[in-house]
Amino acid sequence: MSTFRNSLRYILHGGPPENGIPDRVRTEIRSREASSERLISWVQLGLVLFFTTLYAIAPRAEGASGFNFVPIALGAYFLFTVLRLVLSYRFELPQWYLLISIGVDMALLVGLIFSFHIQYDQHPAFYLKTPTLMYVFIFIGLRALRFDPRFVLTTGLVAVAGWLGLVFYAAFADMDHMRVTRNYVEYLTGNSILIGAELDKTMVIFTVTIILSVALYRGRSMLFEATRDHAAASDLRRFFAPEVAASITDADTxxxxxxxxxxxxxxxxxxxxxxxxxxxxxxxxxxxxxxxxxxxxxxxxxxxxxxxxxxxxxxxxxxxxxxxxxxxxxxxxxxxxxxxxxxxxxxxxxxxxxxxxxxxxxxxxxxxxxxxxxxxxxxxxxxxxxxxxxxxxxxxxxxxxxxxxxxxxxxxxxxxxxxxxxxxxxxxxxxxxxxxxxxxxxxxxxxxxxx
The missing domain is CATH 3.30.70.1230 (Nucleotide cyclase, GGDEF domain)
Incomplete structure (x- = not known):
């Protein structure tokens, strides 16, 4: 139980405890994390430009009769991504801003999915069939670039909460005509809700989040150790001739x-x-x-x-x-x-x-x-x-x-x-x-x- 608590505290803290880690190592870690945030921003910018281009040249899906929120959402997200990229080069992005960024990512995705039943004038259960949900794994994967399990875990949990909110709204939006069913064929061919299928999607998102968080938990430990060893090796080259330092640090045994x-x-x-x-x-x-x-x-x-x-x-x-x-x-x-x-x-x-x-x-x-x-x-x-x-x-x-x-x-x-x-x-x-x-x-x- 204590091991589990320590692991959970480690994940929530974002790394090893303050004691035992030299300040210069933490400075190097922060520098790499800042570089990772810039990489994430560039990837996000590339994705929004790709989806914007794809949306502009791809044939429109037929059947839409309501207001189309996609251009507005992509435009707003593009501006937010550019702002985030510019700020990442000006200073180290604070954690509260990163959490806001995660919220914006998930709000964009959940908002787009929610807008489909308005755009196509269908019951809210309609948006539960959309493949757009798969984009959530892109946002979760992006957070893994930072090698910090906290942000992956936060992204995944926000995504789970957002999807459960969509399912809850679809299930109770029209109480006079409850759309919940246990018939798989009816679920696939109509605007019905199969609770088991939605729970499956939720479990997949949650499981992928946990697996990535655990992987990053272990990877972050190795990152701290590798950075500390790298700093020690650099210091070693100041105490010894370069060839001597290399013979020590590069020794096979x-x-x-x-x-x-x-x-x-x-x-x-x-x-x-x-x-x-x-x-x-x-x-x-x-x-x-x-x-x-x-x-x-x-x-x-x-x-x-x-x-x-x-x-x-x-x-x-x-x-x-x-x-x-x-x-x-x-x-x-x-x-x-x-x-x-x-x-x-x-x-x-x-x-x-x-x-x-x-x-x-x-x-x-x-x-x-x-x-x-x-x-x-x-x-x-x-x-x-x-x-x-x-x-x-x-x-x-x-x-x-x-x-x-x-x-x-x-x-x-x-x-x-x-x-x-x-x-x-x-x-x-x-x-x-x-x-x-x-x-x-x-x-x-x-x-x-x-x-």
Missing amino acids: ELQAGEGSQREAAILYADIRSFTSTSAKLPPEIVLAVLAEYQNLAVEVINQEGGRVDKFLGDGILATFGAVHPSDTYAADALRAASRLVSSVEADQHRFRAAGWPGRLRIGTAVAAGPVTVGVIGSKNRLEFTVIGDAVNRAAKLEDANKEQNSSSLTDRVTWDLACTQGYQIEDIEARPSTIVAGMNNPVDLVVLAS
């Missing part, structure tokens, strides 16, 4: 810790000099503003050189070249990015001063190449997509060595030679062979990319 592959790649590590001591003297908003300027610049340079930022480490940046997607020039690209990042920061000092950084913002960069493992690490409840390997550790150690070497960008001889075979060319480099680097067991042949 659920990712598990320990999944990964080994690739040849280059790792770039960048760090701001004296950031901790300087930022301790500044307001938090200035620190974050400077970081934002620096990181925007760094990401632009790294992406343009074919790399992808793996993670931000406070004021540090870890970027990969050839790890996310294979590359034949990963080492050369990484060295170009390291050198260009240093020169770009030096050239754009005005950006950092405008953000509030005192003095010059100086950075250090380092690159190391070699085999790395690219994959998922962590626990079953907390995963991280990253790269691990000796090249990652060497890049971090080499960046720290910039301080001892009074340099701005370093790499090792192995990475330098590899980059040269991949087309990297630069003049006036400085080699420092057999240099002791803190954290490394053996001396390293260093190459200074920028002083």
